[in-house]
Amino acid sequence: MTRPEMLARLARHQGPWDIVIIGGGATGAGIAVDAATRGYSVALLEQSDFGKGTSSRSTKLVHGGVRYLQQGNISLVREALKERAILRRNAPHLVKNLPLVIPAYAPWERAFYGAGLTAYDLLAGRSGFGRSSLLSTRSTLERLPTLNPDGLRGGVLYFDGQFDDARLLINLVRTAADGGAVLLNYARVHSVLTTGGRVEGIVATDEESGDELRLHARVVINATGAFVDGIRQLTTSIADLMIAPSQGTHIVLDRRFVPGESALMVPRVGDGRVMFAIPWRGHTLVGTTDTPIPAPTLEPRPMKDEVDFLLRTAARYLKIAPTRNDVCSVFAGVRPLVSRGESRVTAALSRDHTIDVDPSGLVTTTGGKWTTYRHMAMQTIDRAAAVAGLPARACRTADLHIHGFDTGSQRYGELALYGADAQSITELSRTALNLAAPLDDESPVIGAEVAWAVRYEMARTVEDVLARRCRTLFLNAQAARRMAPAVAAILARELQQTDEWQRAQVCAFEELARNYTLQGSDDRAKDPQPEVRRASR
Numbered sequence: 001m002t003r004p005e006m007l008a009r010l011a012r013h014q015g016p017w018d019i020v021i022i023g024g025g026a027t028g029a030g031i032a033v034d035a036a037t038r039g040y041s042v043a044l045l046e047q048s049d050f051g052k053g054t055s056s057r058s059t060k061l062v063h064g065g066v067r068y069l070q071q072g073n074i075s076l077v078r079e080a081l082k083e084r085a086i087l088r089r090n091a092p093h094l095v096k097n098l099p100l101v102i103p104a105y106a107p108w109e110r111a112f113y114g115a116g117l118t119a120y121d122l123l124a125g126r127s128g129f130g131r132s133s134l135l136s137t138r139s140t141l142e143r144l145p146t147l148n149p150d151g152l153r154g155g156v157l158y159f160d161g162q163f164d165d166a167r168l169l170i171n172l173v174r175t176a177a178d179g180g181a182v183l184l185n186y187a188r189v190h191s192v193l194t195t196g197g198r199v200e201g202i203v204a205t206d207e208e209s210g211d212e213l214r215l216h217a218r219v220v221i222n223a224t225g226a227f228v229d230g231i232r233q234l235t236t237s238i239a240d241l242m243i244a245p246s247q248g249t250h251i252v253l254d255r256r257f258v259p260g261e262s263a264l265m266v267p268r269v270g271d272g273r274v275m276f277a278i279p280w281r282g283h284t285l286v287g288t289t290d291t292p293i294p295a296p297t298l299e300p301r302p303m304k305d306e307v308d309f310l311l312r313t314a315a316r317y318l319k320i321a322p323t324r325n326d327v328c329s330v331f332a333g334v335r336p337l338v339s340r341g342e343s344r345v346t347a348a349l350s351r352d353h354t355i356d357v358d359p360s361g362l363v364t365t366t367g368g369k370w371t372t373y374r375h376m377a378m379q380t381i382d383r384a385a386a387v388a389g390l391p392a393r394a395c396r397t398a399d400l401h402i403h404g405f406d407t408g409s410q411r412y413g414e415l416a417l418y419g420a421d422a423q424s425i426t427e428l429s430r431t432a433l434n435l436a437a438p439l440d441d442e443s444p445v446i447g448a449e450v451a452w453a454v455r456y457e458m459a460r461t462v463e464d465v466l467a468r469r470c471r472t473l474f475l476n477a478q479a480a481r482r483m484a485p486a487v488a489a490i491l492a493r494e495l496q497q498t499d500e501w502q503r504a505q506v507c508a509f510e511e512l513a514r515n516y517t518l519q520g521s522d523d524r525a526k527d528p529q530p531e532v533r534r535a536s537r
């Protein structure tokens, strides 16, 4: 799967596509898999890299949403629990069971959350990930040895799933490509083709060559997440905006803050959100916030007050208070929350998805969450096929193995998340000395993963590799900075690029990586015109 091959497939295609998808995040890639496996001809265009948007910036939970249970949204929880089980069955190399512990400090908390999580288990039925149970104070501390013991009255244990979002995404892209779909990154859609007010295709720019790409389609699907309004505005002069964007920030700390296998979950913190502190790839992932922002951006920037809030909250629950010096990386993502005249308090907006068909026939699908991407895709294709008058065909993704499927991938150690691809990466690492060794003392990433990302996963830049094919930028921004020159050198050789290109790549990455350090968020705090206001409840 290379970009030149995808461009060649685009050029070879005769006549209109059955379906053209705009946006290469969880929603778009999920739709591409669904459409291709039903036998429709389908092309997907992504303006940046696959997963550049929200889909690489989640909390990485495959979950029913304990929080939505608290809000009484039973149908959303039931659907998500069903999808959680389907995803673990179809991508066992990417989804693992995660034990989570809710600590109880108030006398009522253990019984209250215990009852709620029993309901969660009942809703999951036979597809549960493990039975929840009440924990004594001692067993709570055994599972979370760094938890603040002062006033602790036990806890509640429950189970959800954990996954790597960007890796699942690239595996979905490969699944869709294996099914015959054409998926192109760095192709920005800037206009739509219409006849008599009906959308009949799109025009995009190949961001690498500058060439124009014109694709005719029986139906166009707008799967651009928080950016859907921009595409909707290409077809009509719509006044009602669908999205109320909200930013969620995470900080990544050293593993010693949550050293065991279990995660800490606090159901209600200061701004009304849930806080998680989760073991993630040798680190601790802490999040998140909910900050309304005026407009979505592709590289959302964590704010100093968001970071302070996360550090303060973590310090309340952990024995050792993390400080700014302990932050290895920080990142933000934009929630595509559907507002449509509902409350502007983003923490209260629906996490459910929306499928909308406007008078031009443009199908827009947004909202939802990673966990439910498959269900969203199924409903979107059912709707889009009807809009386009395509022959109805049944969805085939409920039992479809996702690329890399392997039930025993733990045997591959650091390469486990590649699943069935791990063996080939190991073989590739034996072909040259610089492909076998880790690229930094603080990261397990080896050169072969970089070469693999270019040859089979359409990586084009140092950022694509260090942010999304491997997760170093999200785990340890300083290590990622140090690795950039070595990654650029491998990329330049694979892509036959010049020394100048290599230097420009390192500079661009250096600039970007600042956003993932506290220096970046501190500098923005000095900005006299703050870009955000905090959610109030």
Ligand SMILES: Cc1cc2nc3c(=O)[nH]c(=O)nc-3n(C[C@H](O)[C@H](O)[C@H](O)COP(=O)(O)OP(=O)(O)OC[C@H]3O[C@@H](n4cnc5c(N)ncnc54)[C@H](O)[C@@H]3O)c2cc1C
Pocket (backbone or CB within 6 Å): 022, 023, 024, 025, 026, 027, 028, 045, 046, 047, 048, 049, 050, 051, 052, 053, 054, 055, 056, 057, 058, 059, 060, 061, 062, 063, 187, 188, 189, 190, 223, 224, 225, 226, 227, 247, 248, 249, 288, 298, 332, 333, 334, 335, 336, 366, 367, 368, 369, 370, 371, 372
């Ligand atoms: C902080 C946070 C934590 C979360 N945690 C979880 C979690 O733990 N579990 C869970 O299930 N869900 C979680 N979610 C929700 C989940 O991440 C999102 O619902 C999901 O990633 C949205 O995917 P998407 O494809 O709709 O949007 P995106 O991933 O943003 O994809 C949209 C894509 O469209 C592209 N695009 C935009 N305009 C154009 C154009 N003109 N031409 C071509 N391409 C274009 C963008 O570049 C982008 O890549 C979380 C969300 C946030 C913000």
